[in-house]
Amino acid sequence: MKRFLIFPCILSLAIGLLVGILLPINLMEETSPPALNNSPNNFPSPPGVSQPEGSSSAAVSSSPDTPDPEDNFSLLGAACAVNRCLQRQDWTTLAAYVHPERGVTFTPYSTVTPSSDRNFTADQIKNLAQDQTVYTWGFEDGRGDPIQMTALQYFGRYVYDRDYTQVPQIGVDRIMTGGNALENLAEAYPGCRFVDFSFPSADPVNDGLDWSSLKLVFQPEGEHWYLVGVVHGEWTI
Secondary structure, three states: OHHHHHHHHHHHHHHHHHHHHHOOOOOOOOOOOOOOOOOOOOOOOOOOOOOOOOOOHHHHHOOOOOOOOOOHHHHHHHHHHHHHHHHHOOHHHHHHHEOOOOOEEEEOOOOOOOOOOEEEOHHHHHOHHHOOOOEEEEEOOOOOOEEEEOHHHHHHHHHOOOOHHHOOEEEEOOOOOOOOOOOOHHHHOOOOEEEEEEEOOOOHHHOOOOOEEEEEEEEEEOOEEEEEEEEEEEOOO
8 A cells, every 4th residue: 555655655756856946936925025215117206216136228218208197106206205204304315206387385384384484406415404493483383483494403393303104094195184374285286296195183181282293295297296395283272
């Protein structure tokens, strides 16, 4: 009886070895998510953003001349890239995403106010670390005092006050968390799209006062998403 079992075992072993040779599998290789600063080929990153080794420019040139501005995937790619630039304080890469003519406007609270919100050019963003100028960015909620800070001080308080790469909620063209402030982003930026990185209220003890959000507004132009607005959201009086 044992002799009859020898041949099937040898056959199975031979097949297994053959499959292992023809279809090698590296079980130790880690699976990494795509780089955040990699937009899809049909909507590539703006000029000046370094591409990883092995990326093909031929694939970009073969893309449509007018990409679909309704593509959520490419919009999210650009928004996540900008989010990571803010986290790392990578001002050079961030500047490459800023609209070359329109610049980027910063809003300290949810309501966009073009008359008082501060606008920066791409060159100003690139040199942010060396900029010691005290700017007026708007007015403090409740008190009405001018918000007078350097760019880095403003970013620490009204842009990246929390690590928005760790948010539990992300909305595309949708406000995820809001309060009693007017949400006029869509009206203030016609023809643009936005991504809302939101921290909802986490502790019931705070009665909903501890929420915050970072809304990044983009304008599609040519083959690129360009950053035109950064709107900070938090509880206001």
